[in-house]
Amino acid sequence: MKKLLVILGFLSGVCSASGQHIRQEEMVAAIDRSASSLKTMQCDFTQTRELSMLSDRMISHGTMYYQQSGTKFRWEYLRPYKYAFVLNGRQVMMQSSDRTDIMDTSANRIFREIAGLMMNTLTGKCLTDASGFTVRMSVEKDFWIAELTPARRELSQFFACIRLYFDAGKQVVVKVEITDNNKDRTRIELKNIRTDIDIDESVFTVR
Amino acid sequence: MKAFLLYVSFLLTVSVCSAASQKPFFPAEEGQRSEYAVTLEFRQMHFTGISIMKKADSVLVGSLLNEFGIRAFDFRYDPVRRRVKLENMTSFIDRWYIRKILRRDLTILFSNDGSLSPFVVHRRRIEVPETSVLVLTNMKYQVRYRFSQLND
Numbered sequence: 001m002k003k004l005l006v007i008l009g010f011l012s013g014v015c016s017a018s019g020q021h022i023r024q025e026e027m028v029a030a031i032d033r034s035a036s037s038l039k040t041m042q043c044d045f046t047q048t049r050e051l052s053m054l055s056d057r058m059i060s061h062g063t064m065y066y067q068q069s070g071t072k073f074r075w076e077y078l079r080p081y082k083y084a085f086v087l088n089g090r091q092v093m094m095q096s097s098d099r100t101d102i103m104d105t106s107a108n109r110i111f112r113e114i115a116g117l118m119m120n121t122l123t124g125k126c127l128t129d130a131s132g133f134t135v136r137m138s139v140e141k142d143f144w145i146a147e148l149t150p151a152r153r154e155l156s157q158f159f160a161c162i163r164l165y166f167d168a169g170k171q172v173v174v175k176v177e178i179t180d181n182n183k184d185r186t187r188i189e190l191k192n193i194r195t196d197i198d199i200d201e202s203v204f205t206v207r
Numbered sequence: 208m209k210a211f212l213l214y215v216s217f218l219l220t221v222s223v224c225s226a227a228s229q230k231p232f233f234p235a236e237e238g239q240r241s242e243y244a245v246t247l248e249f250r251q252m253h254f255t256g257i258s259i260m261k262k263a264d265s266v267l268v269g270s271l272l273n274e275f276g277i278r279a280f281d282f283r284y285d286p287v288r289r290r291v292k293l294e295n296m297t298s299f300i301d302r303w304y305i306r307k308i309l310r311r312d313l314t315i316l317f318s319n320d321g322s323l324s325p326f327v328v329h330r331r332r333i334e335v336p337e338t339s340v341l342v343l344t345n346m347k348y349q350v351r352y353r354f355s356q357l358n359d
Contacts, residue, residue, distance in 0.1 A: 049276040053294065054261045054268050056240065058276070080357045081244050081257060083274040096255045096274075097244065097355075157298045158277050178276070182295050186276040 024137040027144050027166075028127045034171035035124040041066040041172075043193040047077075050184045064190070065203045066123060072204040073119040086206055087115045093206040102206055110154060117155075121148075121164060122190075124173055133162075143175075144168050157181075231320050232341045232354070234262040242357040245271060249350045254279070258354065267317060280309070284317045291317065308348055316343045316352065 042065050049058040062077040076084040086093040087105075092115050094101045105112035113132065120126035126148065127135055132155055133148040144166040150156040158180070165175035172195070176188040234241050240261040247254040256279060260269035267284040280296040291313040293306055315331050320341075325334035332344045339356040 047276060049272065051259060051270050053270055053281040054240075054259060054263070056259065056261060058242065058257065058259050058272070060274075077274055080242060081274065083255070085275075094255075096246075098246070099253070099255065180278060182278070184278070 023139075024135075027137045028135070028146075031124045031144070031146075031166055031171045032128045038066075038123060038172075039068055039196045040199050041123065041193065041195050042197060042199060043190045045191065046189045048187045048189075050186070052182065052184050064122060065199050066119065067199055067204065068123075070204075071119070073115075073122075074203050075118060075122075085115075085118070086204060087119055088204045088206045091206045113154070121162065121176060122173055124164070124166065124171065126164075139168070142168050144171070232335075232356075233267060233317060233320050234260050235320075237262055237265070244355045244357055246353040247350070248353075249348070257357075282313060284313065286318070289314060289318050308345065308350060312343060312345050312350065312352065316341075 042063070044063055045061070047060045047062070049060075051057055060077050060081065061079045062075065064076070065074040066072070071087065071089055073087040074084060075086075076082075082097050084093070084095040086095070090104055090106050092103045092105055092111060094103075103111055105115055117126065117132075126133070127146055132150060132152045134151055136147045136149075138145045138147070146164040146166065148162040148164070150159065150161075160179045160181050160183075163177040163179075164173050165177070166172060167174050172193060174190050174193070176190075178186040178188075180186070238261070240259070243258045243260070245254075245256050245258045247256075254273070256271055256273045258269055258271045260267055262268075265286070267286070268282070269284075270281045271279040273279065278295060278297060279300065281294040283292045283294070284290070285292075291310045293310060296306070311329075312331060315329055316333065319326075319328060319333055322333070323335050325332060327333075327346075330345070330347045332342075332346060334342050334344075336342055341354045343352045344350070345352075
């Protein structure tokens with residue numbers, strides 16, 4: 001009887017793991033389909049950074065623009081500071097209030113990875129192109145959650161994990177939670193998400 | 208009488224200017240909190256980011272992050288011991304010589320807070336080029352720190 005229970009327990013474990021695995025693949029495939037069909041996207045965001053050392057938090061607001069064709073992406077902070085990160089093909093521009101820097105990502109692997117990670121995280125593409133991460137999917141209320149753990153030191157020195165919250169109905173990212181190595185979290189909430197709309201090309205200009 | 212009034216007026220002007228020049232740039236009162244846009248320049252390299260500082264338990268505590276929220280390091284400045292302690296430094300800048308320069312520069316910056324006139328102390332030049340901006344230049348190592356107060 002004891003042996004039978006052990007065998008049943010083992011089989012139940014195998015079935016459950018297999019079910020979870022299939023479910024994860026289904027979720028990733030659905031998110032990938034949604035990300036691939038996404039032509040453009042625009043949204044506002046609120047970034048909340050926990051600061052355990054100060055028992056405080058820092059809140060910033062901004063806007064994001066994405067265009068799949070030509071690999072174009074703009075992440076711009078508007079309050080309380082101004083800073084824009086623009087990816088246009090192979091070029092990246094970082095613009096603060098008193099300085100603009102332009103880099104060619106083909107000449108800098110780390111930069112290429114970070115720029116790609118930012119864009120792919122916010123569009124959901126990172127799940128199928130997650131070479132530097134291990135991915136674990138779970139479901140929580142109306143969200144599909146992808147937990148990305150960096151597998152390489154280049155990224156793990158900056159953060160311990162990234163949790164992407166996808167709207168289970170639309171399969172688009174609505175929240176990103178980044179946990180750093182001191183367990184402090186950065187939460188980015190995307191609001192007023194509009195997809196497949198016309199976006200003025202000038203927002204992606206790098207110069 | 209006229210001369211006396213002029214004298215009083217002059218004294219008032221001097222005391223107001225003096226008070227203005229001594230207004231601390233960094234949080235000085237318990238619980239006070241401020242945010243700054245920060246630029247660090249070292250030879251051809253530069254770093255831009257945000258610093259949040261708060262006075263708590265008589266100590267100035269702060270974090271330096273990049274705009275995306277990735278931490279460079281945290282710090283504590285004890286005004287009684289005039290000492291800066293660096294904590295949670297991100298690994299790629301966590302080198303003893305970087306710590307040494309940062310610790311000394313920040314100690315001088317925080318302990319000489321208040322003057323509006325440029326001055327040089329221990330081979331560091333501190334200046335206020337415009338309202339709400341404070342710059343420290345380490346002339347020995349050519350490191351420049353620019354703190355600009357943020358208002359939401």
